Amino acid sequence: MRIIVLETPDFKIDGGAYFGVVPKIIWEKKYPADENNMCNAACRSLLVDDGENIILVDTGTGNEPDNKTAESYHTDYSKNLETSLEQAGYSNEDITHVILTHLHFDHCGGTTKPDGDNTRKLSFPNAVHYISRLQWENANNPNYREKSSYLKENFGILENSGKLILVEEGIKIGKNIELRLFNGHTYGLMLPLIYTDKQPVFFAGDLIPAKASIPLSWISAYDLFPLTSIDEKRSLLTEAAENDWILLFQHDYYNECCDLEITERGVRAKNSYIFKELFA
Ligand SMILES: [Zn+2]
Incomplete structure (x- = not known):
């Protein structure tokens, strides 16, 4: 089994939005900001090749600098998903499953x-795409708060593609991937737990976007339901620490992944690692 982190364009996020109600004087000791209060954010995808399936988790911000969000998020296109895939030895056509x-x-x-002037095509034409049903419905009828985070051009054509599976409850993909559902950040956030030959890896996505986000009250201002996020983080982190999982951070510019320990103050990061050194 191969498990590989793929870099997609980095961007910047407002520090207050990143850490919610935590005061800047506290968060900036753990996560630096520039003179405009913007923090560097990575945007990692993950590839799992289990010998039968080639599974991609998330597809980043895409590769279109004219995208209306690109400017406000200072998107840096020097990294991109297709190049990262190629460097790992795969083409878009090789992907059998996309988990969003x-x-x-x-x-x-x-x-x-x-695909031409006004039409679009799937970037991974041979893949079945998994999205939670709750998230699909939410994105297609967005609430006022999240409206600007959903760009129909990113997912609209999936509807009639015959390549969309809407997930209603936790399921397994292949032998090694378990999908878990969460509702604090948004409705039906779906995060994979991957059983590897070594430790299990949890792709922490927007539930725990960075190592600094591990303490329970460090919740992004983007979360729809912070109290739900706190409960979800509490039980997830306890399970992760008890079972020696590696947490993989999607947006932490400075730390790719870590293991955990149970302390008097709750679950905390133990050691940070470079992912490919753990899973060579
Ligand atoms: Zn999000």
Whole structure:
């Protein structure tokens, strides 16, 4: 089994939005900001090749600098998903499954690409795409708060593609991937737990976007239901620490992944690692 982190364009996020009600004087000691209060954010995807299936988790912000979100998020296109895939030895056509954790633009932007002037096509034409039903319905009838995070061009053509599976409850993909559902960040956030030859890896997505987000009250201001996020983080982190999981951070510019320990103050990060050094 191969498990590989794929880099997609980095961007910047407002520090207050990133850490919610935590005061800047506290969060900036753990996560630096620039003079405009913007924090560097990575945007990692994950590839799992289990010998039978080649599974991609999330597709980043996509590769279109004219995208209306690109400027406000200072998107840096020097990294991109297709190049990262190629470097790992795969083509878009090789992908058999795409798991989209949710449909906010920075998680599904590479799912489609232009095909002529006004039409789009799937970037991974041979893949079945998994999205939770709750998230699909939410993205297609967006509430006022999330409206600007959903760009129909990223996912609209999936509807009639015959390549969309709407997930209603936790399921398994292949032998090694378990999908878990969460509702604090958005409705039906779907995050994979991957059983590897070594430790299990949890792709923490927007539930725990960075190592600094591990303490329970460090909740992003983007979360729809912070109290739900706290409960979800509490039980997830306890299970992760008790079972020696590796947490993989999608948006932490400075830390790719870590293991955990149970302390008097709750579950905390133990050691940070470079992912490919753990799973060579
Ligand atoms: Zn999100």
